Amino acid sequence: MAKLQDILQWCNQTLKTGEFKDYAPNGLQIEGKQEVRKVLCAVTASQDAVDAAIDQGADLLLVHHGYFWKGEAYPITGMRGKRIKSLIQHDISLVAYHLPLDSHPVLGNNAAIADLLELENLEALDPEEKHPIGNTGYLKQAMTPESFKSFVSERLLFDAIHLPAEKTLIQKVGFCTGGAQDFIGKAAQQNCDAYISGEVSERTFYEAKELGVHYFACGHHATERYGVQRLAKAVSEQFNIEYSYFELNNPI
Structure with a gap:
């Protein structure tokens, strides 16, 4: 078991998130449990990935493509609203890293x-x-x-x-x-x-x-399905917690 804030601090330092100008916030996007026993990683925080996190009892969903992209409408409604509601109802954190995860010379x-x-x-x-x-x-x-x-x-x-x-x-x-x-x-x-x-x-x-x-x-x-797996594996080894990868083959 690891503290959410410790995981975030380690990821943010490792990926040097503060040195990037990005199209969406890097790091914590939705806050859930403060104690993390299991991480599920996926390329995109789709409803299928959210459902998999719920089914597998994950405390943290780690993705490359999260939410709150530049230019998106502010209201949390419709498809995105359903995803976010599902995460909040099950107290699951959403953590996303975009350009920093593309760029990292080892994990990227x-x-x-x-x-x-x-x-x-x-x-x-x-x-x-x-x-x-x-x-x-x-x-x-x-x-x-x-x-x-x-x-x-x-x-x-x-x-x-x-x-x-x-x-x-x-x-x-x-x-x-x-x-x-x-x-x-x-x-x-x-x-x-x-x-x-x-x-x-x-x-x-x-x-x-x-x-x-x-x-x-x-x-x-x-x-882009490899970086998030490398990062989740590194988090698992750093904090001695469980992780798994959710694959939904997107043909695009």
């Missing part, structure tokens, strides 16, 4: 992608960022675009969408998880042969072709 989503794809010689996708959200790295051996599509699809458990460019071999890869398709321009500036993110837009097709960078959309959910 991008760090996990680098490990899964066995990328080497990692550098920042944007060297001017204090805490880079995306990275570049090198494959151990160059691959054809077709082979690389099969490779990333197998490693990330997602049928990647490939938007082609002219290059016949891929070795330097830029990547930023989630909805970072517009960072393909940064990948081009870093002379990447390919760029990976989660989602894709209509304009990305033309950008890949004209910038000369193969683009691979590997799923917003699929590219």
Whole structure:
């Protein structure tokens, strides 16, 4: 058993949340029990994840995508209201980390992608960022675009969408998880042969072709399901409490 405030303090310090400007509050979003025996982690605080936390007797729901996003309406009604009501009724805390969890060099989503794809010689996708959200790295051996599509699809458990460019071999890869398709321009500036993110837009097709960078959309959910598991595992080890992961396969 651990104190909620101790967990929050450790996470906030580890992820350096105070050094990020984000689109939603990082850390505690809904306060529940002050004593935590079990953590359930999930990518998104959907109703299914909330229900799983209730069913499993979790005291804390740890997610990457929480609530209270910039530009959202203030009233707590409808779908979001039901989710929040469920958490409050069962005294479950909601803790969310967004950009700090993307960025962390060990626990983060991008760090996990680098490990899964066995990328080497990692550098920042944007060297001017204090805490880079995306990275570049090198494959151990160059691959054809077709082979690389099969490779990333197998490693990330997602049928990647490939938007082609002219290059016949891929070795330097830029990547930023989630909805970072517009960072393909940064990948081009870093002379990447390919760029990976989660989602894709209509304009990305033309950008890949004209910038000369193969683009691979590997799923917003699929590219971001690893960081929250790494963080929950680290919390479990730090405080000697139980954790589990809830997977709801989102095809986007």
